[in-house]
Amino acid sequence: MPEVTIIGAGVAGLCCAATLHARGAQVRVIDRAAAPGAHGCSWWAGGMLAPFCEGESAEEPVVRLGQKAADWWQDQGIEVHRHGTLVVSPARDHADLRRFGKRTVGFTELSGPQIDALEPDLAGRFAKGLFFGTEAHLTPRKALDRLWTKLAASGVSFKQAEVDPAALPGLVVDCRGFSARDALSDLRGVKGEMLMLSCPDITLSRPVRLLHPRIPLYVVPRGDGIFMLGATMIEGAAGKHPTARALLELLSAAYALNPAFGEAEVLEIGVDSRPAFPDNLPRVTREGDLIRANGLFRHGFLLAPALAGMVADAIFDTQELPHAHSA
Helix, strand or coil: CCEEEEECCCHHHHHHHHHHHHCCCEEEEEECCCCCCCCCHHHHCCCEECHHHHCCCCCHHHHHHHCCHHHHHHHCCCCCECCCEEEECCHHHHHHHHHHHHCCCCCEEEEHHHHHHHCHHHCCCCCEEEEECCCEECCHHHHHHHHHHHHHHCCCEEEECCCCHHHCCCEEEECCHHHHHHCCCCCEEEEEEEEEEECCCCCCCCCEEECCCCCCEEEEEEECCEEEEECCCEEECCCCCCCHHHHHHHHHHHHHHCHHHHHCEEEEEEEEEEEECCCCCCEEEEECCEEEEECCCCCHHHHHHHHHHHHHHHHHCCCCCCCCCCC
C-alpha cells in the first residue's frame, strides 16, 4: 500500500486523493488553508460538466475524457444535475450559432417553441437553439465541501501548511495549480471573472450559454433564484480584481438573455487565475517520487477526475507515464 502526500486541496488535489484512496493508497493532503475556500481557483468555478459544448474550442481529449466526469462525481455522492445545456443566440448572431453547431456534436437543434417549452422564462426571446441533452452541472462549493468531508471521514488526513513539494520525502503529488509556476516554466495563468446574482424572478433548469458578439456568456443556476455568470478569459494572471469592462459586458449579456436580470442583486464578484499549459490540456509529469499534476485550464470539474486517473496510473502502473492524449 503506497503512502502518498498530495499538495493542494482544490478540485485536482481532492480528486487525486479520492482516486488514490479508492485504489488502496494511504493518503494525506497538505494545503495552505484548513478547508476548501475562496483562496482556491476551484471555489470560483462554473461547475459545468459540458464536454460537448467545450468541444467548440477545446482539443479532442477534453470531449472524450470529460464524458466520464458526471458519473465520477455522482459516484462520490455529489449531487449532479443532468438537465443538459442550452445554447442560444440573438437573431442577429445566428451565424455564431451555426458555427458553434459545426464545431460540436451531441446536440439537437431547437425551434423557438421548443426552447420556450424547455425554459419557460426564456419564452419568446430566441428563435433557434442547440440542446446538449446529455450534459450536466454541479455546484462547485458543495462538491468540494462534500468530497473533503467524505475523504476526512474515510481516513484521508488533512494538514494546513505551506510546503515545498520537492522537499518532502516519499511519493508526493503536486496539485498546487497556478502556484506551481515556480516549478513549471510553461505554466501560465488565464484570468477568469464571475458574478453571483440573486434573481428570484427567473427560473432556469440548466446552464444556458448565450453566444454574444463581444463576450459569450454562460449562466448556471444554483437554485433558489441564485445564478452564476461567467465566461471571461484573459491571458495573463495580472490583477486580483475584476475589470470594469468585464462586469459591464457580463451584466449586459445577462440582460440580453432576460431583462429581469437587470433587477438582480449582485451577491458576489470573483476572480481566479486558471492554470494552463500551452496546449490547454492537463499534464502529469514525474521526477522520481515527485509527480506534478496540473493544467486543468477552464475544465477543472470536467477533467479533474481524468487527471486523477492519470496520477493513479503513474503510481500504480509505472511502465509508462499517461498523457491526456492517450488516457
